[in-house]
Amino acid sequence: MTELLAHHLRELQDVMAEHAFALDASGLSAPSVTFWTAWDDDMLAGFGALKQLSPSHGEVKSMRASPVARGKGVGRAILAHIVAEARKRGYERLSLETGTATLHVPAISLYRSAGFVSCGAFSDYQPSAHNQFFMLDLRI
DSSP, rough: HHHHHHHHHHHHHHGGGGGGOOOOOOHHTSSEEEEEEEEETTEEEEEEEEEEEEEEEEEEEEEEGGGTTTTTTTTHHHHHHHHHHHTTTTOOOEEEEEEEGGGHHHHHHHHHHHTOOOOOOOOTTTOOEEEEEEEEETOO
């Protein structure tokens, strides 16, 4: 797990610099964050997290499919799990921040196909040319 998380953080830092807001291991272990992993037998296929921003608002954090698992539905399964958990918790809204670099295109496509729509910055985020924001209304 540590290796995939380090790869994830390095890759984002390379393309987003100070605009990369992915959580490291200590951030993922915060009380407001729930972290899940997906496995294919003994191979880590990916991970994702849900951060509680308020009693009615959650944020998708640090989603990543392992390079060998890409294109196999791992990201879709993790996102579906996060959305289901947000609904179970009674959240009204689920938000996320992601990048604008080419490497983010598959993730953006996934988010849009799951019903996320573009929105303005939320929480403590500041908009920049390196990031964009999406939300899913869970009351629908």
